[in-house]
Amino acid sequence: MSSRLIISRARPACSASRGASTTGVGRLANRTRSIASSRWPRSVMSLRIMHEVIRQGGKAIRRGPGCRAPSPWQRPLLLRWSTRRGRRGRSPRGTGRPCNRRLTVASSIREKPHRHMGGGSSASSREREGGQTAMPAKHMIATFRERLAADPDRIALRGRRDGGWWELTRGEVDRTVRAVAAGLIELGVAEAARVGIIGANRPEWTLADLAIQSVRAVPVPIYPTLTVSQAAYIVNDAEVDLLFVDGGRSLQMAREVAAEHRPVRVVCFDDSAALDPDLQEVRFSALVERGRSSPRSAEVDQRLDRVTPEDLLTLIYTSGTTGEPKGVMLTQANLLAAMEIHDERLPELSDADTSLCFLPLSHVFERCWTTYCLYRGLTVSYLDDPTEVIEVLQQVRPTCLCTVPRLLEKVHSAVHERMGSASAVRRGLFDWAMRVGREVAMRRNERRGVSPALSLQHAVADRLVLAKIRGVLGGRLRLVPCAGAPLSREVEEFFHAVGIHIAHGYGLTETTATVSFHDRVGYRLGTVGRPMPRVQVSIGAGDEILVKGPTVMAGYYRKPEATAEVFRDGWFCTGDAGAIDEAGCIIITGRVKDLIKTSTGKYIAPQAIEAMLTTKPPIEQAAVVGDLRKYVVALIVPSFPALEAEARRLGVTWSSPAELVGRPEMVALVQARVDEVNRELASFEQVKRFALLATPFVVEAGELTPTLKIRRAAIVAHHADLIASLYGD
CATH class of the missing domain: 3.30.300.30 (ANL, C-terminal domain)
Known part of the structure; x- marks a missing residue:
């Protein structure tokens, strides 16, 4: 075209x-509705704005208020079922070798780094030296099981179906993961086997992920937006023999890959999808039932007993802005270290918090954030259609979520676009409230006191304006990790003024996501924050950002030359250009x-x-x-x-x-x-x-x-x- x-x-x-x-408005979604009532602040934040905010293509699906019975695999579980209005009810109860291979990384560097910043004490750090690493003793599944057993009746996962939300408790998650794991053993999935997952965000995605890890196999996430040839490249390179898919396009993609590229078996999340047994296609619900009755369920625990910190936990293929994708090998130790260092920087999170999972789980950012939320005991709600994120935020009302700058930019743009056509009085009120919000945010960030007079002004500004803006995002949002692209100072200041902490950060797939992010107090706008504890950052030749620490990958799968190219003297060369300021915060200036x-x-x-x-x-x-x-x-x-x-x-x-x-x-x-x-x-x-x-x-x-x-x-x-x-x- x-x-x-x-x-x-x-x-x-x-x-x-x-x-x-002033800032612009995103594309209109397919429908708009008013937020009732209050004239100015609510009208500014109308649902028209909400639908203008997100544009990722595709048609927004209008969902009715009714609920349908849970899928067969859910019926034996203690399910909580809720509609948008919050009604609740209960349904009836109802061979391979271990993958401990790590690539040896070449250590050759021509120039010494000239600026170095560590994120914490080196006494407990697990540093890479010539590719060898000292690993912690636990593995992720053991850690998850401890968390799930601590309060088995607390809600862990929520998913959408037919206008309603279905829920799984921690105990139900544990039992389902064990059943799926046993079912995978029944299907012949060996230790170290690679198992793909293609599909939109949903609780079953995470259940499959945890079950694959539970049999000491390796999950390989694949974007559902890829072409068949792109997906086939990953399936062939990773030697995937089994794919979890949702219905529709992902199922068709799996069939085309199996027919034209590599034979794969398929497990389909959707019970409504028409499957072909001749193509070795089974339903997720059938796999759960098979696992529950399997005599080999004890083998799941036996495999877990053999897990080592060096085991390959996942292969994540980087999309890459140039060249062919590379499979990033992240180990059990990588992910566990990522969980532990986030604990040190996010002490305010608790199991009373909730998160909305709307970025693709195929990407390391959302997958690691959702994993961390479950690790900390938060409730996670899954959104399968990101074009509906603003509408769903109103329903779920999360306290935290991870995002990319584009969502924040569109909210900021929509608000200012709306105010551009408001009356002079309303614009004046908005501008005054934002000035007060910025002043309070700045003083708190700099650990300066807020005077009684300013506190009173802020209370008025919050009631009249700021709380209404937060209401667009559900009203309870207070922590938003944000990464993936530059975020303008103007947008960041806007959200801090509104009362939402944007933990703007930096990371890569190769570093198990986070390298750095803004603390709640003492952050510096224009930077991506301080390095994480036990993560060291240096600036090398050509201002390239170098990283060393326990979260750095083992290497690229079956690409030793590519692995050697990105390591120098044990430092991972990110390819990003930047600097470290006098406060130890990282400044990103671009790609080398x-x-x-x-x-x-x-x-x-x-x-x-x-x-x-x-x-x-x-x-x-x-x-x-x-x-x-x-x-x-x-x-x-x-x-x-x-x-x-x-x-x-x-x-x-x-x-x-x-x-x-x-x-x-x-x-x-x-x-x-x-x-x-x-x-x-x-x-x-x-x-x-x-x-x-x-x-x-x-x-x-x-x-x-x-x-x-x-x-x-x-x-x-x-x-x-x-x-x-x-x-x-």
Whole structure:
């Protein structure tokens, strides 16, 4: 599909102070509803905003208030069933070798790191030296079982079905995991076997994950958004013989992989899916029943007794912004260490807290966060359709969740977009409340006192404005780990002012997620916080961030050369560029290999410019280009709901997105936002020309990773002629 575009030359920017920032609205979801009642604050936070906030493609599914009976595998369990209104009721009770292989990592470094920061005492740290590591004694399943046994009647997992929520207690989780594990042994799953999981977020995803680990096999998560060929690559590389899938597309993908690439057996979560026994397809419910009656259930405990800290716990394939995916090997010791070091930094969490799991479990961030929540005894609710996250936040009302900056940016944009059309009185009240919120947040962060007068103002501001904004996200949210992309200072300040702590952090699949994040007090905006306890961070040659510690991976699966390339003297080379400030906080400046070098020899971090652009309405996506060129240009995708609203206000007519982006009024609107960004950049960093695209960057075209990061090389290749025209070639 071709993209209609318009090319514009940016006006020179003067070095003025930062202008007042307004922000745009995301795409409209398929339906809108009002939040009843209160005139200003509630109207500002209407469900229209909620549905504008999220755009990930796909149609939002309207669910009715009724509930359906639980699946067969759930009937023997003590289930709690609730509708959106909170009614509750109960249903009737109803061969391989051990995988202890670790890759030896080459130790060769040409330059010594020049700046080093440790996250805690080294006395208890498990440091990598030549690939060898001192491991803790426990393994994750033993740790989970201790937690589940502590209070077996407490709710652990919640999932959606037909407009309602079904629940599993800790005791039910333990019994189901044991049953699935025994069922896997009945199916012939050997120790060290790789077992794939393809599907949307749901409790069964985690139950399968824990059951696979319980038989000393290795879970391999696969994004359900991948193409068949991409999924087949992972299945072949990891030598997967069995796949857990949900229904629909994931089931079809598994069948195509089995038919065209590698024979695999299938376990399907959905009872309504039509299975073919001839294709070795079984239902999850049948696997549970088979495991409950299995005479080999004792073998589960025998396998667990053989687990060692060096065992491979999971293979996670990185999506990669370039090149083919690599299987990251994380061990039992890696994940257990990750749990322990988070305990030291998150003492405020308790089993009274709840989390919403809405980022893909196939990604290390959500999977590790959800694992940690269960490890700490929190209740986790699973969302299978991320386009409905704002609506579901109203139902679940979590106290914490992990997210990516895009969600926060869209909430921030939607609020400011709405306030842009409010009356002067309402805008004034909003601005005053935000100033008070920022002042209180700053004083608390700096451990300064809040005067009685300011406290009184804050109480009024909170009642009239701030609490209403928190209400958009359920009203109880207080902790939000955020990572995956740059987060603008403006957005971060906004949420802290509202009263939600954004634990902005940094991590990679290769480091079992977290390397650093903001503490509740003493955080520094513009950084990604201090390193975790027992995690050491250095800055090496070319300002590359280097990491060492107990959470660093064992290596890349079946890729010893690639493993050797990323380790130097025991340090993992992240490929990210950055610095460490005087307070020991990490500052990310970009990707080492993603830096743009202009023809004049200047180095530019495109991700930082893209992050600035996408905070300006109506800009939704941006890709900055300029390698070996004399100046920087950008490909910009606007938020079409915001663009259309502005067009209607100006009386502009259009018949298609391609025609809309070509209208001079729309170009001028985006030009003004680009100029705002340029005023904050050095002259050689400024976007001199840009093109508006009528179609967004998408995963399916290879322009985004499954975690929605820019694949710059693919975008440049797809739009080569357009980019050439921006340079007058």
